[in-house]
Amino acid sequence: MAYDYERDYAEAARDPDGFWRKVAQRIDWMQAPTQIRDVSFDAKDFRIRWYADGTLNATVSCLDRHLATRGDRTALIFEPDDPNGETQRIPYRELHARVCRLANALRNLGVAKGDRVTLYLPMIPDAAVAMLACARIGAIHSVVFGGFAPHSIADRIADCRSKLVITADEGLRGGKRIPLKANVDAALALPGTNSVETVLVVRHTGAAVPMQMPRDRWVDAVVEGQPDTCDPEPMNAEDPLFILYTSGSTGKPKGVLHTTGGYIVYASWTHERVFDLRDDDVFWCTADVGWVTGHSYVVYGPLANGATCVMFEGVPNYPDYSRFWNIVDKYQVTIFYTAPTAIRALMREGDAPVKATSRKSIRVLGTVGEPINPEAWRWYHDVVGDARCPITDTWWQTETGGTLIAPPLDRPQKPGSAMKPLPGILPAIVDGKGNVLEGETEGNLVLLDSWPGQMRTVYGDQKRFFETYFSTFPGKYFTGDGSHRDADGDYWITGRVDDVIIVSGHRIGSAEVESAFVSHPKVAEAAVVGFPHDIKGQGIYAYVTLMDGEAEDDALRAELIAHVRKEIGPIATPDHLQWAPGLPKTRSGKIMRRILRKIAEGAPEQLGDTSTLADPTVVESLVKHRRGQ
Numbered sequence: 089m090a091y092d093y094e095r096d097y098a099e100a101a102r103d104p105d106g107f108w109r110k111v112a113q114r115i116d117w118m119q120a121p122t123q124i125r126d127v128s129f130d131a132k133d134f135r136i137r138w139y140a141d142g143t144l145n146a147t148v149s150c151l152d153r154h155l156a157t158r159g160d161r162t163a164l165i166f167e168p169d170d171p172n173g174e175t176q177r178i179p180y181r182e183l184h185a186r187v188c189r190l191a192n193a194l195r196n197l198g199v200a201k202g203d204r205v206t207l208y209l210p211m212i213p214d215a216a217v218a219m220l221a222c223a224r225i226g227a228i229h230s231v232v233f234g235g236f237a238p239h240s241i242a243d244r245i246a247d248c249r250s251k252l253v254i255t256a257d258e259g260l261r262g263g264k265r266i267p268l269k270a271n272v273d274a275a276l277a278l279p280g281t282n283s284v285e286t287v288l289v290v291r292h293t294g295a296a297v298p299m300q301m302p303r304d305r306w307v308d309a310v311v312e313g314q315p316d317t318c319d320p321e322p323m324n325a326e327d328p329l330f331i332l333y334t335s336g337s338t339g340k341p342k343g344v345l346h347t348t349g350g351y352i353v354y355a356s357w358t359h360e361r362v363f364d365l366r367d368d369d370v371f372w373c374t375a376d377v378g379w380v381t382g383h384s385y386v387v388y389g390p391l392a393n394g395a396t397c398v399m400f401e402g403v404p405n406y407p408d409y410s411r412f413w414n415i416v417d418k419y420q421v422t423i424f425y426t427a428p429t430a431i432r433a434l435m436r437e438g439d440a441p442v443k444a445t446s447r448k449s450i451r452v453l454g455t456v457g458e459p460i461n462p463e464a465w466r467w468y469h470d471v472v473g474d475a476r477c478p479i480t481d482t483w484w485q486t487e488t489g490g491t492l493i494a495p496p497l498d499r500p501q502k503p504g505s506a507m508k509p510l511p512g513i514l515p516a517i518v519d520g521k522g523n524v525l526e527g528e529t530e531g532n533l534v535l536l537d538s539w540p541g542q543m544r545t546v547y548g549d550q551k552r553f554f555e556t557y558f559s560t561f562p563g564k565y566f567t568g569d570g571s572h573r574d575a576d577g578d579y580w581i582t583g584r585v586d587d588v589i590i591v592s593g594h595r596i597g598s599a600e601v602e603s604a605f606v607s608h609p610k611v612a613e614a615a616v617v618g619f620p621h622d623i624k625g626q627g628i629y630a631y632v633t634l635m636d637g638e639a640e641d642d643a644l645r646a647e648l649i650a651h652v653r654k655e656i657g658p659i660a661t662p663d664h665l666q667w668a669p670g671l672p673k674t675r676s677g678k679i680m681r682r683i684l685r686k687i688a689e690g691a692p693e694q695l696g697d698t699s700t701l702a703d704p705t706v707v708e709s710l711v712k713h714r715r716g717q
């Protein structure tokens with residue numbers, strides 16, 4: 089083990105500025121920062137700034153600085169969806185050249201520092217190239233997950249007024265073709281998207297896709313003849329690096345904004361520390377670049393560390409349930425990082441597909457995205473890891489940029505616990521009133537102080553940023569999660585305490601699904617909650633009230649579920665739809681989701697106090713309906 093947890097935690101607590109100054113030295117700066125942190129979570133002088141007088145370009149740390157010493161080392165290994173398809177090994181030198189060529193092309197197309205570029209791509213190296221090409225010229229990328237539907241793409245383009253979109257003809261997942269370019273075309277036909285001047289298309293499957301001239305250009309064509317060097321745009325540490333949309337309790341998805349210096353320092357440092365990264369590691373994080381995990385631990389963290397990183401386009405069960413482990417063996421993966429939902433889905437298929445493979449190369453296993461139940465943890469440990477490998481259960485969020493709580497690997501782990509804050513991280517548990525609770529306890533998880541990877545704002549809406557994260561418990565960052573802390577001081581994240589649902593590790597806001605329902609002409613009202621689901625962790629349970637005179641039948645149920653899927657994307661497909669002649673509301677008209685959650689869980693005896701309801705009989709009727717299902 090390269091570190092001593094207690095020593096490092098104490099060091100960071102004693103001298104936070106000195107500690108974070110030292111951590112920042114792992115990054116290549118054009119002008120090294122002398123200012124380290126400038127932070128206040130209080131309303132009156134609210135600010136979050138790190139390394140504010142530093143200048144850098146994140147891609148220099150991810151690419152240029154490796155050329156002299158490890159230019160021939162593989163940066164990315166690409167494994168396509170089809171196991172017999174063409175794999176790629178891209179050395180740092182080649183990745184640098186590809187990024188520079190695209191960056192030059194983007195500059196030629198008029199993209200400049202501060203412009204927004206939306207990426208809607210499969211899990212292929214071009215996605216990493218596109219992100220880095222934006223960062224190279226100071227354009228702000230906004231990656232939209234390939235599983236989102238045209239409406240969701242359009243919302244995200246409209247919110248940040250993107251100038252350019254980069255997509256591919258099609259994606260491939262489990263042998264199925266995903267019509268990415270067609271989805272972009274549909275999105276750009278929707279209102280609010282007229283900021284887009286150019287659409288660049290990566291030729292991936294080779295499918296014939298309609299090109300709309302002069303808007304659409306093939307990437308091959310625009311990079312043709314571009315020089316393979318490109319001067320990196322000098323960025324202030326606090327200049328934006330990217331926007332990533334994520335769901336919250338209310339309203340539309342928020343554009344989480346990360347800045348350059350603090351983010352790259354934090355992604356790089358945590359990637360080394362949390363996984364005990366060594367020089368000869370082959371690192372594989374299965375997350376899509378459409379999520380923050382893909383940003384921090386497929387692209388920015390590993391590349392800043394000069395690591396070799398696997399990018400996999402496909403899914404765990406195609407062509408069969410051994411796929412992950414076959415890939416591990418094929419590339420001799422040493423660190424494997426995935427989500428509990430994938431582990432549970434594979435566990436259900438039994439041990440045979442795992443045992444059919446070697447997995448001897450694996451040294452460290454990781455998990456992220458939602459609480460991992462101890463049963464899945466043990467299976468991961470005993471069967472996948474042959475009881476040989478430590479498991480790092482990493483707790484973090486889109487907002488945090490990198491891991492904040494994870495088990496130190498210099499001691500035994502506890503199944504289901506993320507255990508300890510990283511050095512420099514100050515979590516606390518507070519009660520409903522914001523009082524900090526000491527010792528063994530349970531409550532709301534907050535952070536008392538900032539860290540370099542913290543988000544800086546909600547794009548274009550600083551007020552929403554402050555209100556969402558800093559107004560519930562004044563002076564503290566509220567995570568939206570509940571947590572238990574045991575007698576050893578180890579944290580056990582219990583899940584969201586707000587109206588965010590985590591479905592297969594993907595964050596879905598109840599409000600988004602509800603507004604998709606009510607956009608259907610036959611729906612009067614809808615309320616959506618999460619319920620426990622064996623594989624997905626949480627599923628989506630919807631209560632729908634129809635317009636007067638509409639018939640509650642199975643055909644309409646299927647139609648409404650398909651409607652939500654079409655509006656948001658397949659990841660938001662409701663699992664259950666219950667007709668609700670009425671919804672439980674307070675006298676002021678607020679839907680009481682606590683009650684709806686209990687009914688969905690099938691635990692109506694735990695409804696608790698319903699006396700504040702405007703019409704308590706609504707609940708009886710819903711409970712009866714639920715039983716009848």
Ligand code: WT7
Pocket residue numbers: 334379380381455456457458459460481482483484485486487506567568569581582583584590593594595
């Ligand atoms: C929410 C953030 C962090 C990247 C992927 C998800 C839940 C995340 C864990 C974990 C228990 C976890 C939390 C958090 N979560 N990791 N190890 N144990 N819960 O990022 O989409 O922003 O979601 O995921 O509820 O708030 P995200």
